[in-house]
Amino acid sequence: MNAPATTDLPVVVIGAGPAGLAAAAHLVERGIEPLVLEAGPAAGAAVREWSHVRLFSTWGEVTDPAAEKLLAPTGWIKPDAATYPSGGDWVEQYLQPLADALGDRVRYGAKVTGVSRTGRDRIVDADRDTQPFVLHLTTAEGGEERLFARAVIDASGTWTTPSPAGASGLPALGEKSAADRVTYRVPDFKDPAVRARYAGKRTAVIGSGASAFTALAYLADLAKAEDGSGTHALWILRRGISGSTFGGGNADQLPARGALGLAAKAAVDSGHADAVTGFRTEAIERDTDSRLVLVGEDGRRLDPVDEVIVLTGFRPDLAFLSEIRLGLDERLQAPLELAPLIDPNQHSCGTVYPHGHRELSHPEQGVYLVGMKSYGRAPTFLALTGYEQVRSIVAALAGDIDSADRVELTLPETGVCGGAGLFEQPEAAEETGGGCCAAPATLTIGAPASSGGC
Incomplete structure (x- = not known):
């Protein structure tokens, strides 16, 4: 079976979470057909697993403007912007309605197991950039499928790959048996x-x-x-x-x-x-x-x-991207241009510098890691960051480089x-304080554990 012409293919978005669904909404707004592949049975599968936890961002900071436009004709009413949703609220009142508005552009029970260039493994240069992407996936019924895409936006997050207890980055001895x-x-x-x-x-x-x-x-x-x-x-x-x-x-x-x-x-x-x-x-x-x-x-x-x-x-699952040429920082496993902006080894002073398609690009043109996954192992990701990432990327895919480069994002200071x-x-x-600026005072709190600790 020959792959169809790249221009006739959708942009495949991996993950129907906040960043993935926002990416799909921006693609629709730009007249580009998206196909969202979600491994779980419903939108926001990862968020559902922490539905009991309240966000520290308000409703006004966790909805995407393009998504709101897509939802408006459905009669959706945005919750009070000043209130704090739980994970369950976020799913029920925003993520699932957004996925429903996207309709059959969202497929559930579709787990991506591999991404490559059609007919080209990672070592082949010849005509590489002209070949569409090919994705292998398994279905909820256990079947296997092959899909083609003009571009791939990986918004699969990091929820399924938590870091272990062992300080070396490997599980502590006995951790698995416990x-x-x-x-x-x-x-x-x-x-x-x-x-x-x-x-x-x-x-x-x-x-x-x-x-x-x-x-x-x-x-x-x-x-x-x-x-x-x-x-x-x-x-x-x-x-x-x-x-x-x-x-x-x-x-x-x-x-x-x-x-x-x-x-x-x-x-x-x-x-x-x-x-x-x-x-x-x-x-x-x-x-x-x-x-x-x-x-x-x-x-x-x-x-x-x-x-x-x-x-x-958490840490990103990069196994299914092994045939894709990614440019990742050796420490954070985040895109090379983004890593210095978010590296906690270097700083955590204030906000993250605005970034978009250029900082998120890779040697493999047309593939992007967004949302939590774009941060690799770095902490403290905010939904606002993901929404601006996908806005910039989609503008670039649409050929609107002026808009793609006009990245404007002001994040709240951490204090x-x-x-x-x-x-x-x-x-x-x-x-x-291990950081870049003035040294904070040392606090003395509570009674130390008699046997010491970590």
């Missing part, structure tokens, strides 16, 4: 079964971002609700504690984001959690009572815990100036 006691998502503590799992238990929370803050706050609430039950959290940090540990607090221009850090600090200050610093997990062992013991690279062993919540970030440092040394973090 899978029945380890979770990599913020648990839904409104679920009675979940509450029962953690109530009266000692839980280690590994991570230092917004998800870890959320988990600590939830565990503190559970401890207060189950007063006397013994519910307690052990917060495992690879760095020391400094003024930037809890985010920007009241200085964060996203108040709900700042409040998460303050809630985490309150959990420690109130004694519902112990902060264990400078601990890099090497192994997870079971004691004679089948409880879990975290072992650090330095040989420290923490007191046993019943559960472990690993919230150490934090300081990155992780080249290696997260506790001493460096405590003294300088």
